[in-house]
Amino acid sequence: MQKVTILCVGKLKEKFYIDAAAEYVKRLSRFCKLELVELPEERLPEDPSPAQIEAALLKEAAAIRAKLPSGAALIALCVEGEPRSSEALARQMAAWASQGVGHLVFLIGGSFGLHPSIKAEARLRLSMSPMTFPHHLARVMVLEQIYRAYQINAGTKYHK
Incomplete structure (x- = not known):
């Protein structure tokens, strides 16, 4: 069974996000060994300078590594990653599994995103949309898309 880690910068606080994420965690337990890892987001002042943001993203990148x-x-x-359809993501996940990649790590940055150096290390940079979403909502969206990918690969009727 493939292992999937959702590595997130920032902690879910709102009950509706927590409940939605928990539902997909439960559903995914049939398809993979899922682990959610939350890392603290670096604290920044109200109106941070570019240098302060850069320093915070570097610290977060070290914690991610x-x-x-x-x-x-x-x-x-x-956001600048490659957009993929649900079917294309499912095919990619199946290809990795057939190539013996036993562990997938989906990385969600904090409110200022991810440091370029950590993005450069990724096997895939994935964009959910050109629109901007709260990073907490992105976690629920990623969990749902992973669940959908497993459903597509299993040939169920979940994906229409």
Whole structure:
């Protein structure tokens, strides 16, 4: 059974996000070994300078690297990433599984995104949309898309 880690910068606080994420975590338990890892978001002043943002993203990147399992395929979610349909993501996940990639790590940055150096290390930079979403909502969206990919690959009627 493939292992999937959702590595997130920032902690869910709102009950509706927590409940939605928990529902997909429960559903995914039939398809993969899922782990959710939350890392603290670096604190910044109300109106941070570019240098302060850069320093915070560098610290977050170091914390992310410390949690990355060796040999895992890193999928970084970022707005400039490659948009993929649900079917294309399902095909990619199936291809990785057939190639022996036993661990996928989906990385969701904090409110200022991810440092370019960590994005450069990703096997895939994935964009959910050119629109901007709260990073907490992105977690629920990623969980749903992973669930949908497993459903597509299983040939169920979930994906229409």
